[in-house]
Amino acid sequence: MTRWLPRLCIALPAASLALALLAWLRFGIDMPWYDDWRTYDGGWAGSLAPRHLFQAINYTLSPIGIGLDALAQRLLDGNAIAYQFLSMLAVLGGLLLLQWNLLLAALGDRSKAALCFVFTLPMLQPGSYWGQENLAYHQALPLLFTGAALWLVLRGDLLARWRGPLLAALALLAGLSYISGAFGSLAAGAALLALAAIQPAGQRRGLARDAAWFTAGALLATLAQFQFAFLSHQGTTAAVPLAMPWHGAFWWYALGKVARALMLPPDHAGLALGVTLAMLAVAVAAAAWLVQGARSGGHAPRQRVATVFLALAAMLAVYLGLVAAGRAHLRPGDVQAPLEVFRHAFPRFHFFWLTLLWPWLAAAVLSWPRLPQRGRAVAALVFMGLAVTLGAFAHMPAQRERAEERAAALQCLRQELQKAVPVRCPGLLPPNRTEAAPDALPAYTYATRIGSSFVRTLAVEPASERAALAPALFDLQAGVGTLELHQLRRSGTAFEALGDDPQLFLNLVPREAAARCTAMEVVMQVQALAPGTARLFWGDPAFIGPFHENASQTRTVRGGAPEMVAFRIASPRGFFHSFRLDPVEGRQPLRIERLRAVCVSAREPAPAGR
Known part of the structure; x- marks a missing residue:
């Protein structure tokens, strides 16, 4: 002993x-x-x-x-x-x-x-x-x-x-x-x-x-x-x-x-x-x-x-x-x-x-x-x-047990962020004198601007009501911004891949708005013949190329029927005015009924004279 x-x-x-x-x-x-x-x-x-x-x-x-x-x-x-x-x-x-x-x-x-x-x-x-x-x-x-x-x-x-x-x-x-x-x-x-x-x-x-x-x-x-x-x-x-x-x-x-x-x-x-x-x-x-x-x-x-x-x-x-x-x-x-x-x-x-x-x-x-x-x-x-x-x-x-409580609050936060209303989740933020559940949107917006890691947990959502009401920096159907094609041929909403690596380049306007933006939502409604993967590439305002996988996000494309593919991305320093979107791999026809990029969080513009 x-x-x-x-x-x-x-x-x-x-x-x-x-x-x-x-x-x-x-x-x-x-x-x-x-x-x-x-x-x-x-x-x-x-x-x-x-x-x-x-x-x-x-x-x-x-x-x-x-x-x-x-x-x-x-x-x-x-x-x-x-x-x-x-x-x-x-x-x-x-x-x-x-x-x-x-x-x-x-x-x-x-x-x-x-x-x-x-x-x-x-x-x-x-x-x-x-x-x-x-x-x-x-x-x-x-x-x-x-x-x-x-x-x-x-x-x-x-x-x-x-x-x-x-x-x-x-x-x-x-x-x-x-x-x-x-x-x-x-x-x-x-x-x-x-x-x-x-x-x-x-x-x-x-x-x-x-x-x-x-x-x-x-x-x-x-x-x-x-x-x-x-x-x-x-x-x-x-x-x-x-x-x-x-x-x-x-x-x-x-x-x-x-x-x-x-x-x-x-x-x-x-x-x-x-x-x-x-x-x-x-x-x-x-x-x-x-x-x-x-x-x-x-x-x-x-x-x-x-x-x-x-x-x-x-x-x-x-x-x-x-x-x-x-x-x-x-x-x-x-x-x-x-x-x-x-x-x-x-x-x-x-x-x-x-x-x-x-x-x-x-x-x-x-x-x-x-x-x-x-x-x-x-x-x-x-x-x-x-x-x-x-x-x-x-x-x-x-x-x-504690994780279940946090998961419920996270799900509430994720859902509320998609709505064009204040973000109120009971028990997540301390109550104040006027609100039992204060609006979390200002805090979330700031966290997005500085690149807090938890924002990535909330970056896999479908197109949100908040984004639908925001002005577009690129909208294919409304003619906002310009589109460049690589290994693709376009006829209206129909696209045909001419090579194994088809690419779309979305040029956003105005450029200053892209540079101030800290969180972006890019939504594509696509119909592909076969399943594949869509990938979005981006850079910060000082980006000089080429695009790299470290600043990219992927989504699965099931193929066969029209579907919505949404990317929500964050960059505390802002965005380069052009995105690269690989809609699907390989040589196949596809239709893109909707392609839109909006800023959902941005820094305030610098005061005049600075």
């Missing part, structure tokens, strides 16, 4: 992370969700301008996360599948790595650290920051920076000259990642200062110095958050009153979040509440035991566990208070009974922070000298079984 149990304790969290990544890759859909539309609607996706990075949104400054979103837009075209995969790997993987290194540094024993490491499984449970909004993970960034700071505090032998400024910088980064990071890191710094104050005089100097640096950075971030997110009134006005500690709902909601962090089932609310209260009692007892050890200056591992446990506990207590205050009253009117409020706290990802404490509660309990070695092993094995049973590996069904 001493050989394989530690390995199993390390392997299970790693396997859960791998399964979470695989589930997202399997069921993820590339589409912005809810708050992700904000940058498209505002016209600043990909912007690194300070006025965008440091704007207060929902009462928080988050320039770190907004900057990462901008880089994802620039480097990944905002691709949700790639972005969430990378953020999950970096944040969840980074937190796992930090927890392992912290446990190893605190306990000084790989076997003991492994037994505690398995208690990271609640952090990996489904339903956290990944699967809907790309930017949800911003709220976990403070944990990475604070965890790195705590590891540096434990490793007092590292970076003697630079550790103080580095600790302050990590606290500042945590506080500028999200407002909860500012108040949370300030609480952690205060806990470290208090811990240093109660230690024997010979042991407190190093911790006091590190805690002072970290607290200074956290205080600076907190002042910035308070000034720009609250006093400047740039944040979103609260729609519901805050729940205060003298309101019962505050405590029932907070207990529900702790229960969710323990992966307890909401269907058995009474049992979940009892287990939650018992775990909190154990945590309080563990904190008291650790404080007693810190005052006496005893065993070094106990001192180090106290450093991390008490700092995390202070940070998480402040975070839980903020969440409960802001969300306990945000519930349906019929949810009033205490256990109903308790159950109402289970959804959403705000439980995530609390899961960081469980490995350290395990470290405190398993470090108790009166607990036998066999008892430690049994505790780890029992927890593994419970974690697996309660859903620590249920990533596939969870992501499948």
Whole structure:
């Protein structure tokens, strides 16, 4: 058991992370969700301008996360599948790595650290920051920076000259990642200062110095958050009153979040509440035991566990208070009974922070000298079984359920974009004061202009009502633009291929409109003798030829009967004034009853004189 149990304790969290990544890759859909539309609607996706990075949104400054979103837009075209995969790997993987290194540094024993490491499984449970909004993970960034700071505090032998400024910088980064990071890191710094104050005089100097640096950075971030997110009134006005500690709902909601962090089932609310209260009692007892050890200056591992446990506990207590205050009253009117409020706290990802404490509660309990070695092993094995049973590996069904919701919204978006009306899909964009389902067309139009990847998911539609009402840049029947033939002979609507590579060249007018256009729809009604493939080629305004397959799109032509073939293409830089259309392969007769190109999204023309 001493050989394989530690390995199993390390392997299970790693396997859960791998399964979470695989589930997202399997069921993820590339589409912005809810708050992700904000940058498209505002016209600043990909912007690194300070006025965008440091704007207060929902009462928080988050320039770190907004900057990462901008880089994802620039480097990944905002691709949700790639972005969430990378953020999950970096944040969840980074937190796992930090927890392992912290446990190893605190306990000084790989076997003991492994037994505690398995208690990271609640952090990996489904339903956290990944699967809907790309930017949800911003709220976990403070944990990475604070965890790195705590590891540096434990490793007092590292970076003697630079550790103080580095600790302050990590606290500042945590506080500028999200407002909860500012108040949370300030609480952690205060806990470290208090811990240093109660230690024997010979042991407190190093911790006091590190805690002072970290607290200074956290205080600076907190002042910035308070000034720009609250006093400047740039944040979103609260729609519901805050729940205060003298309101019962505050405590029932907070207990529900702790229960969710323990992966307890909401269907058995009474049992979940009892287990939650018992775990909190154990945590309080563990904190008291650790404080007693810190005052006496005893065993070094106990001192180090106290450093991390008490700092995390202070940070998480402040975070839980903020969440409960802001969300306990945000519930349906019929949810009033205490256990109903308790159950109402289970959804959403705000439980995530609390899961960081469980490995350290395990470290405190398993470090108790009166607990036998066999008892430690049994505790780890029992927890593994419970974690697996309660859903620590249920990533596939969870992501499948979220994918169904995203797929329904994507289908709505696809259908609404074809109509000459505002694009309203319930649940896709955040509601505003006047509309439960705001118009997504301006955001979609901007996303098309800058070449966001999700637009390609919507680029395989038949001719739309919106395009039918738009003025044509080329219309064969109406005589708009000119047509050139290659290996083709025309007689009215009848065309005969004279070679194996017949081509149509559509010359659009006016050229300036083509250069400003960022999304084009080309529709052909064709009747071919035999099945084949139609291909449309295009270039940007600086195109000098020849056409290349990298800027082309294909459609299947079934042959035998008249059919509509539609291309919807995007080019953020605009289009060259001539398209090449290969209507079908080989030598065969065909009829083209309709051939039309319209611009469905364009940049505004430059002001006169520029």
